[in-house]
Amino acid sequence: xxxxxxxxxxxxxxxxxxxxDFGLPSIAELKRGKKWNFQAALTLVATPNAPSGRGYAxxxxxxxxxxxxxxxxxxxxxxxxxxxxxxxxxxKHPHVLVARTFSKAYSLCFQxxxxxxxxxxxxxxxxxxxxxxxxxGLGQIAALAxxxxxxxxxxxxxxxxxxxxxxxxxxxxxxxxxxxSQTNFILV
Ligand SMILES: Cc1ncc(COP(=O)(O)O)c(C=O)c1O
Numbered sequence: 602x603x604x605x606x607x608x609x610x611x612x613x614x615x616x617x618x619x620x621x622d623f624g625l626p627s628i629a630e631l632k633r634g635k636k637w638n639f640q641a642a643l644t645l646v647a648t649p650n651a652p653s654g655r656g657y658a659x660x661x662x663x664x665x666x667x668x669x670x671x672x673x674x675x676x677x678x679x680x681x682x683x684x685x686x687x688x689x690x691x692x693k694h695p696h697v698l699v700a701r702t703f704s705k706a707y708s709l710c711f712q713x714x715x716x717x718x719x720x721x722x723x724x725x726x727x728x729x730x731x732x733x734x735x736x737x738g739l740g741q742i743a744a745l746a747x748x749x750x751x752x753x754x755x756x757x758x759x760x761x762x763x764x765x766x767x768x769x770x771x772x773x774x775x776x777x778x779x780x781x782s783q784t785n786f787i788l789v
Contacts, residue, residue: 603645615641623653623780625661628668640670647676649683654782656683663690666697672723674698681706681758682765683783688718695720703740705785706758707747712740761785 607614617637620626625646631637646665649656666673677699680686691699698719704710714736717727735741747754769779769787780788 612643619650619653623650623655625657625665628664631668639668642671644669644671644673645676646673647678648687649677649679649783651679651784652786653780653788654679654784654786655780656685656783659685659687659690662687663694666690666694669696672696672698674700674717676700678702678705679784681754682762682785691718691720695722698723703744703747707744707754709740709743709747712737712743714740714744 604614604616615636615638617626617631617634620630626634626637631639644665646657646662648662662675666675673694673696675687675690675697677686677688678701680701682705686699688699690697698717700715700717702715703712704715717724765782765785765787769782772779772787772789777789782788
């Protein structure tokens with residue numbers, strides 16, 4: 602959706618491919634490839650990634666964030682199914698935002714509730730340019746209700762992760778190539 606949304610807003614987009622194994626290219630590789638823009642106004646990384654399911658280490662993301670001049674958005678839509686999260690980067694670096702959603706792990710995709718965490722200056726800028734209408738009221742009530750029952754959701758994440766691992770093993774046993782996943786889906 603990022604290129605589509607960029608087009609709608611008349612922004613210049615510059616999609617850069619991942620490695621063949623869906624890993625993040627290193628800074629040296631990005632420099633060699635000459636396509637990556639270290640001066641980009643906005644850099645978007647989905648972590649864990651979709652549709653590969655691959656997760657990225659926080660240390661690796663931090664190296665990338667440090668190399669960027671503009672704002673970096675780390676889209677953590679699937680983070681509850683992963684081994685690591687990069688929230689510390691949004692709290693440490695004033696140009697990094699972490700995006701989260703209630704659409705995946707909290708099953709509220711029909712409510713469209715998401716949020717950014719980052720430096721007050723960036724959040725203030727978002728507040729200035731966002732639509733004047735707020736997240737809908739029922740969505741807010743539903744999102745708050747999930748937070749009242751986090752043990753239930755955390756147990757569910759563990760069940761989903763266990764199912765993902767079992768399904769991956771079974772598919773591998775049938776001869777499929779299954780990519781390691783840190784999300785609630787697998788690429789086979
Ligand atoms: C990486 C990623 N970010 C965000 C979203 C959507 O989040 P939301 O429902 O909050 O718009 C998706 C949904 O498919 C996704 O795959």
